[in-house]
Amino acid sequence: MTDAANPAPTSPDEADAQTEAAQDAAKEAATKAQVLAAAERLFALNGFQNVSVRDITAEAGVNLASVNYHFGSKDALLFEIFRRRTSELNRERARMLHEAADRHEGKPPVREILRALFEPPLRWSSAGSASSSLSAPAARAPRRCARCCAPTSRTCAVSPTR
Amino acid sequence: MREVLRTDVSHLRRFADALMAARPELAPEDVYWRLHFCLGMVHNNRFAEFDRLHTLSEGATRESDTESLLRKMLDFAEAGFLV
Numbered sequence: 001m002t003d004a005a006n007p008a009p010t011s012p013d014e015a016d017a018q019t020e021a022a023q024d025a026a027k028e029a030a031t032k033a034q035v036l037a038a039a040e041r042l043f044a045l046n047g048f049q050n051v052s053v054r055d056i057t058a059e060a061g062v063n064l065a066s067v068n069y070h071f072g073s074k075d076a077l078l079f080e081i082f083r084r085r086t087s088e089l090n091r092e093r094a095r096m097l098h099e100a101a102d103r104h105e106g107k108p109p110v111r112e113i114l115r116a117l118f119e120p121p122l123r124w125s126s127a128g129s130a131s132s133s134l135s136a137p138a139a140r141a142p143r144r145c146a147r148c149c150a151p152t153s154r155t156c157a158v159s160p161t162r
Numbered sequence: 163m164r165e166v167l168r169t170d171v172s173h174l175r176r177f178a179d180a181l182m183a184a185r186p187e188l189a190p191e192d193v194y195w196r197l198h199f200c201l202g203m204v205h206n207n208r209f210a211e212f213d214r215l216h217t218l219s220e221g222a223t224r225e226s227d228t229e230s231l232l233r234k235m236l237d238f239a240e241a242g243f244l245v
Contacts, residue, residue, distance in 0.1 A: 083166075090173035097176060110243045111236055113180045114200060118235050121204050122228055 032070045034060040039067075040081050048078055092120040174201075187245050200239050207231070 038060035042051040053067045053074050060066070071077040096116035100108035174197070181193050188196075215223050226234075 079166075086173075093173065094176065097180060101180070107183055108180060110181065110184045111240045113177060113184060114236055114239045114243075115232070117177055117200060118204060118239070119232060122207065122232055122235075125207065 028070075031060075031062050031066055034062055035066055035070060035077070036081060036084075039077050043078065043081070089120050089124060093117060096120065181243065185243055185245070188243070193243075196242050199242065203235055203239060 035056060039051070039056045042055055042059055054064060056074075056077075057064045057066055067074060067077055071080055093116050096119065097108070097113065100112035100116055104112065178194060178197055181197060182188070182190055185193060212223075
C-alpha cells in the first residue's frame, strides 16, 4: 500500500493482512481479465449463442463460478465486452477528430471528419486477419462485429437486424 | 444493451457538431440525416455483404483492401455532404 492517506502498518500482523488483501485483489483482477479475454475469443470464433459459461471458464482456466461472481451473467459479460470495445473505438475516433481539428485551426473539412468516423472501425475489424485484403476468403481470420464481437459473417447478437 | 445503443450518443455528438461547423449552409436536420446514412455505411461492411457485392459485380469488386475501401467510402460520403 503506497497510499499516503494510510499510515504505515503498526504491527507485523497488520502488514501481513494488508499484503494478503492486495494479493487477493490482484488475483481477482487477473481472473476477471482472463475471463474477458477468453469470452471475447470464444464469442468471436463461435458466436455468443454457441458458447457456454462452462466453455468460457474452461478456456480461461478459472473457477466455474467466476463469470457470475465478476459479471453476474453471460449476458452481462457480453455487455461488458461490448462496452469496453466501443469505448476503445470511440476514444480512437475522438482522438482522430481532435487531431484533424488541430491540423485545421479547429475546423476540419468534411473528409477529415468522416475519416475519423470510418477509419477506426475499419482498421479494427480487419486487424488480426492474415492480410488486410478483403478479397481472399481462404486467408480470412474471423472478423468481429463491432457491436457483439461475433464473427462478422453471423447475425449480430446485439442488433440482429444489422 | 439496446437501451445503451439507443440513448448513448455522446460519441456522435462531436461528429455532428464538427460536420455542422464544416457545412454551415446545410440545415442541421440534413446534417443529422447524412451522418445517419454514413453510420449505415460503417455497418454494411461485413463479409456476407462483400460476398454479395462480389456476386453482383461478377468479380469486378474483388480487388480491395482496407486502404482502398476507406478511400471509396470517403469519396462517396464526402460527396454526400455537398450542398
